[in-house]
Amino acid sequence: MTQTDQDPALQSATAQGGKIAIVTGASRGLGASMARLLAARGHHVVAVARTVGALEELDDRIRAVGGAATLAPMDITQPAAMIQLAKAVLERWGGCDLWVHAAIHAAPLSPAPHVDPKDMERSVAVNLLASHGLAVLFEPLLRARAGTALFFDDPRGGQPFFGAYGATKAAQIAFARSWQEENRRLGPKVVIAAPQPMPTALRARFYPGEDRAALTPCVAEAERILAELAD
Template sequence: MTQKTALITGASRGLGAAMAEALAPTHHIIAVGRTVGALEELDDRIKAKGGSATLAPMDITTPEAMQTLCRGIHDRWGALDLWLHTAVHAAPLTPSDHIDGKDLEKSITANITATATLINYVAPLLGEAGRAVFFEDPVVGQKFYGSYGATKGAQIAIARSWQAETARIGPRVDILTPEPMATATRARFFPGEDRATLTDIHAEAARLLAILQK
């Protein structure tokens, strides 16, 4: 297969799904997510646009599953052109002195440990010429975002370290900041927000991809 490949972790909904659809005309999409039905719906939308996808319904917090996935990518395609990491655990908003231990542990596992593990597995597939993309969130450090903010910030800190380490040797690592979008994650954070004022996820996916092409 000569078509480029794009691995998208967190592809079942939101920005990940929108990025998958936007990339489908030029890339074979390897879509990772926990919700089988949502992945199948994404596959239908990609096929309707003439694209193709490989669905990988699995949890990124399971190292063995991620190892098997990356080995499968190597065996089938030999390498990977692009990795977009949109998967995140959004813990409920709460005052810092009321952070739930289980929510914090889940946030650490999904947002920090899984990211570091994936970098370890995906980096050899990207090689020198591939590209990895992470997504920053401006709410980090704001009130009530203790569990999410701390672990999302740590995730981006890992990405920035990798970015600095690979600046001369590759792969290229990009960190983008999306505009506020009408996603399920944001709806959990802001349940009464007027969603009509938010950016459409497909428009935002197109904007972010345009930045990557510069």
């Protein structure tokens, strides 16, 4: 069921006539929980992430709830791969009902002048440039099926030591808000959710000594966000 960059066939179970969801950043955390819940509710999930093993684990969990997924082990910062993915989705399903954008790069916490240039470049590439590139490619897919694009806010801009992550995440959400306003009449609908703190690997990097038991489980937060989307 795995797709590679050289194999655009997307050979997996087809949800003929069903809803299609693309989840970028689907291998872990909130993205993985969103993918599992969407599959359990009848969406065919196109799960995009770089880690093959984590995608295969996700596929096992999706199968366990009777769902179906197409695994796309791809890097969202690679334009050729994303063009290939968008073309394959268009050819197979004619569009997309929901794009969940959970992919993020979290640079290590650092004083602003000491952020590693490579981490800053990667933060810009993943959090901002890839978000723009995916919007360009996925807007026609979403518009074809009156679909929705879902972003996740995490306001860290201006906080100490969050120079790379805070700046690029804020830029991503500013881009999403502009796209949201532009599309109010013609669509696709753009939704920006604000998840509660969750026990993710990303958060553990930022708050290593935090009591994770006090945080909201990813699956509970995914259920809440999907319920809000359905309203």
